[in-house]
Amino acid sequence: MSDNPYPCGTNYAPPGDPRTRSRRWFLQECGVGLGAIALGSLLGKEAAAASAADPLAARTPPLPARAKNVILLFMGGGPSQFEMWDYKPTLARLDGTLPPAELLEGYRSAFINPSSKLLGPRYKFSPAGGAGLHVSELLPHTAKVLDDLCVVRSATTDAFNHAPAQLFMQTGSQQFGRPSFGAWSVYGLGSESQDLPAFVVFNSGKKGPSAGAANWGSGFLPTVYSGVEFRSVGDPVLYLSSPDGLTRDLERRTVDAVNAVNRQNLDAVGDPEIATRINSYEMAYRMQASAPEAVDLAAEPQHVLDAYGAKPGEPSFANNCVLARRLVERGVRFVQLFHESWDQHGNLKRDLEQNCLDTDRASAALVTDLKQRGMLEDTLVIWCGEFGRTPMVEGGDDGRDHHPNAFTMWMAGGGTKPGLVYGETDELGFNVADKPVHVHDLHATLLRLLGFDHERLTYRFQGRDFRLTDVHGHVVEDLLA
Template sequence: MMSSKTDPVSSSKVDAQVRSIQRRWFLQQCGIGLGSVALTSLMADSKVAHGETSATGFAANPLAPKEPHFPAKIKNVIVLFMGGGPSQFELFDNKPTLARLDGTLPPADLLGGYRAAFINPNSKLLGAKYKFAKHGQCGAELSELLPHTASVVDDLCIIRSMKTDAFNHAPAQLLMSTGSQQFGRPSMGSWLTYGLGSESQDLPAFVVFNSGKKGPSAGAGNWNSGFLPSTHSGVEFRSSGDPVLYLSNPPGMNDATQRRSLDAINELNRHRLDIVGDPEIATRINSYEMAFRMQSSAPEAMSIHDEPEHILKLYGAEPGKMSFANNCLLARRLVQRGVRFVQLFHESWDQHGGLTSDIKKNCQDTDQGCAALIKDLKQQGLLDETLVIWGGEFGRTPMVQGGNDGRDHHPNSFSMWMAGGGLKSGTVYGATDELGFNVAENPVHVHDLHATILHLLGFDHRQLTHRFQGRDYRLTDVHGELVKGILA
């Protein structure tokens, strides 16, 4: 029986051609198809696919408003970030025993295994440089440096038992802002806009201001979107001149010409988005459109000239001047216009020496604006839906540094305050030991703070996740417990 044979030359040509067609077809079609399926699934899981979508199923507007896991107590957040580490001993945590033992060595067992940034074990104890008094119906003790904050103390929830893991500025700031000491993780504002979107279509969802001596030690890592789409990054605004550099049209470019150019560019981008479903293309489209709208919306939102004189006086704000007070007023104007997250950095609190004079200057620069923001939000009917957070990346030591007028970084215990919807107002939560060295009652780790903030926004912190490099990430990583004692 004769077997039929195929010409080996022609057979190899056919096989090669078939393999080529199959390979091209797979790369051109299946790669896109599978990518689209994966993207659609991810976006559906995270509720990003609300609103208009492209042909791939990817949300054309990634900042469209979205629903949280359960009814929220608040919908906006303003963070007053006092970069450098404010001394709790001169502001919120009165320690009579520390004052009595001023100039003596701390107990030897207190420093066992303790790591400090700069001071040595022979550093002596340092009592508070300023006096304390009780204020408001709640009777909370505050420093004489904070007369304006004292006037709103019944609206505050003061936490005296904060603790963190880092004792140097950049890692500690990153931990407070992103839940991690390493660069590259999404900031809290990014997680919030990722989960909730934005109510403003004419302004960024997440805005950042800087004041003080310099920017924060961790820089833009404090407001970066990390592995989330870059549309969720914070946008740094200036409080004088153009809010954002190059916002104004160059000479010879009018709005009509710019609109036509933008339409042509976005049409090409949408065509590419429909093919590959890359979320960064959607971010680019959204950014271009946002920048165009911001040319009219941002200058209006950032102009405080139209504010009544009594409001300017309340804040101590001066139109055209760069100041923390102006930034506080701008924060109110932005949340009033639907901006979801506003973060104010004031990097001036790192007093290793010159504590007495420098912390007084810090309070003169910030105390009035902070209190005015609470009062203004309250009278505008916005405080119940806004969370205001005051604090730095860590506290200061009860031991002296820099001769007799400075304190080192201290992660073991520090103070913060919050105000707004869903909180017990007029409350002091937690306590430190007699020397203020360790937390003695109701410790609140940074991860616990984040879990509680997300809870107020309507999220279970364990469920607000984003899959990256094979695992689900979240703001609280694998940590965090709800601080129920401060919830109303």
């Protein structure tokens, strides 16, 4: 790239060039473009200039950071806290009776039937860890690492349908078109990997997430910050392998030729999506060598695979957990694992047992593995769904409905307080009784762990400064180590 005094990485337009008379060019190219304003305010002029030249360049956050990487374990569908984390003796005692009338007074929801009877927990609970939190028999492996977890039993959200609730948990909005938490993280921090995407996504379980790719989308941010979906079997990305007869040298020369044209177009137009296209071609070329090695589970020692319950060649949540650790080791900033579906409107025991069998061992092994490798200190692991389940039965006697008022999630590492059990619900688990953590508060806290003030990590779009927490949220200091 030639010497350039302008922060957006484009060549200087000489006098008389049409660009010098273009308002659009001036706004996009002279350091007062919308993205440049946002990054200039957030990171400073030098960092903003570096970001414009390489949008995925690693950047230092403005505040002291506790975490530099994130692994998000998303249990799509709404895991039942009553069968896993939030033991309610009163609910067990009142099993089969109608809920108190005052509990539902003034409450309206499509998923609350006032004539539904209370449903006590279907499994045994036992105290675990130093805090003595009662944990279900469905989670024997997670119970063993409880002292490394920060468990929040007072999470609450605004949405009660799957797609809006997943979007709300991921983007801070129930509407499509907003950047995901992963995209915001990469926008602020860049990537430490030159050979792999900054943001990688895996899916497992019966189906994909209800909100689809919007869960890892970049919204109005440049698409270079969106997640890249990997497969856990075969080529991680389709068509990554070269066709027969195409040499590595020819591929390199082809990419160089295409990107030379793209750079000319970028200089003339200034569209950040052209920079994304250039980055995509370069990343795809480098990934042909780096990605197969990164996802090669056969390279893992057998005792590690056994700890996770992973089996190379068989797609599973366990395999994806091992891959998440391998990618973070190689500098990937954000790895998101979706496991669907936890939506047990019926067949609660059968399906919940299978989901826990699929995820409990691997989730606990991931925390232990990161800790043993010295990576847990700066890797933030998050386990959550989009909402919880009702304390009342749905339909017959083996299902629970959606419930946004109160649910449980946990975090580990990355500056969170280990061994903490935070917040509690009322005696029936219907509402938060102490220390509520709204989704906006969660996002504010997670960004603070990454070194950002959630009110200042913004991007100007359509005349407004947007942020992950919208106009809400506060950092829950008690969750920080």
